[in-house]
Amino acid sequence: MNKGDWENRLKKVEKLAQSFQQCPLTSCYKPRLSRPWQPSSIWKLFPRQCMAINFAQSCREDVHVFALEKEQAKMGQRIFLVTSYSELWHYYSTYRQSLMHCYEVIPEGAVCKLYFDLEFHRPSNKGFDGKCMVASLIQYVCEKLEEVYGIECSGKDVLNLDSSTEEKFSRHLIFILPNAAFKDNLHVGQFINLILQPVLSVHRRGSELENDVGGVTEDSGKRGLIGSPQAKRPRQEERDLSFLLVKNKDGQDGLFVDLGVYTKNRNFRLYKSSKVGKNAAFTVAEDNKFITKPKRNVSAEESLFQSSLISNVSFTGQKILTWDLHDERDGICPKPHAQLGSTSHCVSDSLGGYQCSPHKEVDNFVLSVVKRDGIQGSIRRWNYFVSEQLLVYDILKYRWCQNVDRFHKSNNIMILVDLKEEVWYQKCHDPACKSFRSSSYPLPQDICVSYLITMDEEDQAYLMDDVGNIELSQTLPAEKYLGGSAATLPQGEDRDPWGDEPDDQAYLEALEDVERSTGDLAEDDVPDELLLQTMTEFESLKDVCLSATKC
Structure with missing residues (x-):
C-alpha cells in the first residue's frame, strides 16, 4: 500500500470518529427501579402505534401504550412507548425534556372514565367566563348521570386540568365516578352526544340558516336564531345550554365541547404535558375541587397523575355504563343496565348475536367453553379492562356453575379471561355464589397473544439512554421507519464507511x-x-x- 492510500484510509477513520463523537451510539436502556413494590421494568419504544399495542397485549406485565412527540420531529409524527403507569411516572417526572409531550393511548374497546376536552378562542369570545362555563357543564353532566344511571356525583368527583393561554381557553375534565365507568370511549361519545342534543340541534340549525342567507350578523340575532319562527319553541327548551355555543377564530359557530376525542385508540394529552412547540402544559386548575386519595407507597402527585389516566380502571366492583344510539325510544333513552360486567350488545359486527371484542379468537374459545349436555351458551355482553388485561364475558342461556356443580335455575354466570396470565375462570351472578371464583385453567396456546406476537429486543426501533435522550436505534436501518432510502447517500460517499470490502x-x-x-x-x-x-x-x-x- 502506498502512502496516499494509507492517508485516505486514515482520513476515513478520523471522519468516522468525528461523526460518532457528534452522534454517539446510545446505550441500551435498562430501567433501574429500586422500589420492591413496583412491577417488572418494561420500557420499549416503537415507530408505529399498532406495533406498540400488539407488544403491550403480548406482555404479562402490567403495561400500557403512550404516544410521544419530539421537538425535532415532523409535525404530527409520534413514537410510541410501552411501559407501566408507575414506571412512566418515575421517568416522566425526571426527564421532562424528553417526555414533555406525552399522550395516553386509550385502547379500543377498553373500559374507561368519562372525560371532556373543552376549549374556545378567547379573542373571538370576549366576555365569556370559562370557569363559569366549566362549572355549569359539570353540574349538567352530574344531573344527567343521576337521571340516567342513578349515580350521584359532584364537582368533587371531577379532576379539572387547565392548559389555557391568553389566546385559548383549554380544559380537560376527567370524571372519577364512585365505582362506575363506561364500556369504552365510543359509548362515552354516544352519551355526550345524546345529552348535548338540544345545543347540537341549535348549532346545526344555526349553520343551516347561515348557509341559506349567506351569513348572519349580530343584529339578526345571536347564534343566527332570533327572528326564525321555527326556532322559538326549541330556543325555550335549549336556553340553559346556550353557553356551550362559541365562536372559533374564524368567527364561525362552534361548540365548547370537542366531540372528536371519542375515537378508537385515541391519543389524549397527559397531565403535565404540552403540545410540541407549545409551553402550555396541563396543570391542576384553580377551580378544581377533586382531591386525590393516595394509596400506600404512592405520592399525592403520582396519585393525581394516575387518576388523570382515562383507561386506568380496575375491574373490582365497577358498574359498567352504556348508552347506545339504537336504544333511543321517542327521544328518551331508557336506563341501561349498570351492574358488574354489564353492557348492551350491538347488532353490527356481530358474531352469534353479540358485538365482537377486540380479541375474536378468545370470543370463539369462550363459546366453546359454555357448552354442556346439549346446551350451547352465547355471549350476552363483554367488557375489557385494559389496566388488568381482563376480558369479562356475561353468558346467556348457560348457567352451569362449578361451585354448586349444576345449572342454576335463574342466575347466569361470567367467564373471565386473564390475557396477562393466559388463563380463564368462572364467576357467578347468583347471590349464593357471589364470592366464588373457580380454579384457573390455561388458555389454548393458539389463542394466547404471546404465542401470536413475538418481539425480539433488536426489533425495538428507538432507545432511551441513561439521561433521557430518545434516539433511533443504531441496529436497524433508519429508512425502514423514517421513509428514507439507502440510495440517498451524498455523492462521493462510500456506501460502506467501515471499509468491509x-x-x-x-x-x-x-x-x-x-x-x-x-x-x-x-x-x-x-x-x-x-x-x-x-x-x-x-x-x-x-x-x-x-x-x-x-x-
Whole structure:
C-alpha cells in the first residue's frame, strides 16, 4: 500500500470518529427501579402505534401504550412507548425534556372514565367566563348521570386540568365516578352526544340558516336564531345550554365541547404535558375541587397523575355504563343496565348475536367453553379492562356453575379471561355464589397473544439512554421507519464507511510489517494490575464527563 492510500484510509477513520463523537451510539436502556413494590421494568419504544399495542397485549406485565412527540420531529409524527403507569411516572417526572409531550393511548374497546376536552378562542369570545362555563357543564353532566344511571356525583368527583393561554381557553375534565365507568370511549361519545342534543340541534340549525342567507350578523340575532319562527319553541327548551355555543377564530359557530376525542385508540394529552412547540402544559386548575386519595407507597402527585389516566380502571366492583344510539325510544333513552360486567350488545359486527371484542379468537374459545349436555351458551355482553388485561364475558342461556356443580335455575354466570396470565375462570351472578371464583385453567396456546406476537429486543426501533435522550436505534436501518432510502447517500460517499470490502494485498502486507516491528512488545501479556488501574481511571474519567454534561 502506498502512502496516499494509507492517508485516505486514515482520513476515513478520523471522519468516522468525528461523526460518532457528534452522534454517539446510545446505550441500551435498562430501567433501574429500586422500589420492591413496583412491577417488572418494561420500557420499549416503537415507530408505529399498532406495533406498540400488539407488544403491550403480548406482555404479562402490567403495561400500557403512550404516544410521544419530539421537538425535532415532523409535525404530527409520534413514537410510541410501552411501559407501566408507575414506571412512566418515575421517568416522566425526571426527564421532562424528553417526555414533555406525552399522550395516553386509550385502547379500543377498553373500559374507561368519562372525560371532556373543552376549549374556545378567547379573542373571538370576549366576555365569556370559562370557569363559569366549566362549572355549569359539570353540574349538567352530574344531573344527567343521576337521571340516567342513578349515580350521584359532584364537582368533587371531577379532576379539572387547565392548559389555557391568553389566546385559548383549554380544559380537560376527567370524571372519577364512585365505582362506575363506561364500556369504552365510543359509548362515552354516544352519551355526550345524546345529552348535548338540544345545543347540537341549535348549532346545526344555526349553520343551516347561515348557509341559506349567506351569513348572519349580530343584529339578526345571536347564534343566527332570533327572528326564525321555527326556532322559538326549541330556543325555550335549549336556553340553559346556550353557553356551550362559541365562536372559533374564524368567527364561525362552534361548540365548547370537542366531540372528536371519542375515537378508537385515541391519543389524549397527559397531565403535565404540552403540545410540541407549545409551553402550555396541563396543570391542576384553580377551580378544581377533586382531591386525590393516595394509596400506600404512592405520592399525592403520582396519585393525581394516575387518576388523570382515562383507561386506568380496575375491574373490582365497577358498574359498567352504556348508552347506545339504537336504544333511543321517542327521544328518551331508557336506563341501561349498570351492574358488574354489564353492557348492551350491538347488532353490527356481530358474531352469534353479540358485538365482537377486540380479541375474536378468545370470543370463539369462550363459546366453546359454555357448552354442556346439549346446551350451547352465547355471549350476552363483554367488557375489557385494559389496566388488568381482563376480558369479562356475561353468558346467556348457560348457567352451569362449578361451585354448586349444576345449572342454576335463574342466575347466569361470567367467564373471565386473564390475557396477562393466559388463563380463564368462572364467576357467578347468583347471590349464593357471589364470592366464588373457580380454579384457573390455561388458555389454548393458539389463542394466547404471546404465542401470536413475538418481539425480539433488536426489533425495538428507538432507545432511551441513561439521561433521557430518545434516539433511533443504531441496529436497524433508519429508512425502514423514517421513509428514507439507502440510495440517498451524498455523492462521493462510500456506501460502506467501515471499509468491509475485501482488503487489498498491499494493505495486508503493511499490517504484517507493523506486526513484525512491534512483535517484541507483544511477547509478554499486559499485567492484570495495569489493566485494573486503567479501567479504574477510565471509569472515573467517564463519571466526570457525565457530570459535566448534566450540568
